[in-house]
Amino acid sequence: MSSNTHSQTERHIVFLVLLVAVTLPLLFPIGWKTEVSGYARMAWQLIDSTPDSSVVVFSFDYDPSTMTELQPMAEAMLYHAFSRNQKVLAMALWPQGVQMADQAYAKVIKSFPDKKYGVDFVNMGYKIAGIVTIQSMGKNMPEVFPTDERGTKYADIPMLKNVKTLKDIAYANSLSSGTPGIKEWVMAAHDAYGTPVTGGTTAVSAPGLLPYVNSQRQLNGLLGGLKAASEYENLIGQIGSATVKMDAQSVAHLLILVFIAIGNVKAFLVRKRSKA
């Protein structure tokens, strides 16, 4: 067997083992507990301490490719905001974020049948131009959003009657998987207008955003990946999709560690053999 064929076979074995390792915990949950991190608690505190009837922004800055990680966060945070009786303005800096917002609303609203569109929540749709959109929201929101996603004029949306600029927003929550996203919200909303910003991102993007969680509170906590989503579900006392999927992710991570160990043992043996 040539080394290339051998390497291909190894790859296929790795793929197959990983597939089995991810599938089994989804079918038969293990129920491992998730410990809540300081970053998730900080985000939770911001939403929890925001007064009733405040208008808050949820910016859906991602598309379906990262929804496995970000949609559970969006749903958990939306659930928390609704349970605190906050009025949620959803928007999107990514084109497909609009559908993500609609799906999150559709799922969470089942637990809050009394909430009414336009009174308790609204979807303003997609806005192009990233950071410039946020900067413009700081000056004149009705100009940025002449209508909502359904075509209702800004002035006719009851919950936005007293909302003219970002300063009238209690906090902005950006669920983001890239640019534009959290970084733009920090720069244009927090740093320029003092609007508190929190958010969630994919596990792979989180390390790049952690410097913003600092003593100036540029970012009020950060949810990074599925684990943080399950931590948030834990904080609000809900067992959502993140908690269910977390077992599979934990097993996959452990398996990757096992692969690293096997790879190193193999490399060590090859080196030993070549020296001999």
Added chain:
Amino acid sequence: MKRNLPLIFAFLTGFLVVISEFIPHRPFSLMISTLQNWFLIISGFAILLGQISLFQANLAKIKQKESGWYFYLAGLISFMIMLLTGLLWGTQEYKGILGHGTHLQSLVGSKPFDYLFDFAYMPLSATMFSLLAFFIASAAYRAFIIRSFESNLLMITAVIVILGRTSFGSMLTSWLPENLRFWHLPNLSDFIMEFPNSAAQRAIMISAALGIIGSSLRIILGIERSYLGGDK
């Protein structure tokens, strides 16, 4: 003049934006609001430009029968299907040229565009991203080998962070007494992310920001002209 006019516009606009940051009062605040509105409008046209460019680039590759041309064809067909279903029957509350397509809605449960988005685009898109897990596992097995002190350090850090990010990792060291909580895997992982990682990330951010300031100044002052096209 053909090249000088855009340079003058770039200089004036760049200068205005910088000045308005330091003097956020009239007339600069009004000027900057107008510029931002222009930017929002122009960005809208960029989507149209992108779609035309995508169509032309793919069509050219199909005509020339480049290797894997059938993938470009599949891309174009998918593009056209989404475009047509959206135009003909609209999306969500918006009606299309042929109305809301109530007959089709009764057949598939939602509008054709929404149906395709929910049951074709979304799963395919999520699948593409989740395939990464398989490549990461394979790459970890083949490439994460201890060869030097640095790679050893990287390996130890990676193991701590990976374990700290799993529910299993927190169970592993949950028995540690209170005075040894720092060594609890999630805490150790958070420490790595909060201090060494943040320090390195800040260094990268500051360097990148300095680079952006430098290149922006070059554009404003007309030293950097590659955005005008051509190489002169």
